[in-house]
Amino acid sequence: MSTLYLLNKPYHMLSQFTDREGRATLASVIDVPDIYPAGRLDYDSEGLLLLTDDGALIHRISDPQHKQPKTYWVQVEGQPGERALTALRRGVTLNDGPTRPAKVRRLDDPAVAERNPPIRQRDDIPSAWLELTISEGRNRQVRRMTAHVGHPTLRLIRVAIGAWRLDGLAPGQWRSETLHAPMSPRRYQAQPARRKRKRP
Structure with a gap:
């Protein structure tokens, strides 16, 4: 049995708990001890980040061989x-080789939180x-990939x-979700992020 933490990483936050340059880190939004991200999400990207203290689960989620979509x-x-x-659906050739085919569809403007700062339009x-x-x-x-087809990305949110x-x-x-079997997610009610108190 393992516990998995699902976090909505804000924009301009590192996918790690410390930073010598003083940038925002995960420590400001989740204070569960001894957990680590399963994979990463860029500093200027937002959305789903999975964390756990189970090393085998981290490997299972983040290892490219398992091809988690x-x-x-x-x-x-x-x-x-x-x-x-x-x-994009067929795959495009980037400077490090061709990509696998992607699933892509147009979206009506989704209901997403305002970004701070907003995108430049x-x-x-x-x-x-x-x-x-x-x-x-x-x-x-x-x-x-989007730049390759002539449409640079302005905002990127990982949703799954x-x-x-x-x-x-x-x-x-x-x-948090408790996994009773490997890679078998069960949903639990969202909890607000717990913030560490600042020392006086």
Whole structure:
């Protein structure tokens, strides 16, 4: 039996608990001892991060061989047409090789929390939202894929890893789930993030 923590990582927060440069870390939103992220999420990306104290579970979730699909809501510059979406679905060739085919669909503007600071938008260039699911985890892969088809990413929110979803968690909130069998998620009620008290 293992405990898994699902956290909605805010924008401009590192996927770690300490930082010598004074940037925001996970320690400001979750104070459960001896847990570590299963994988990572870029500093300028938001959304679902899984944490646990179970090393075998971390390996199972983050090891590329297990191909946990990851789903993102991606706000991109411009209005992608079918040609761009088809290219993503077939896989595109980046500087580190071809990607696996992705699942992608257009989204109506999703109900997401305001980002602080907000994205930079230009009045003469519209933006659009896509739902994109990939089964690999290269460095900044989603951003590179959308840029490759001519639509740079403006905002990136990870909403699911495998069967685990961000549902109901505001930025900085987390919930715990007890796994009674390997990789068998059960949902529990979201808990507000517990913040460490500042020393006087």
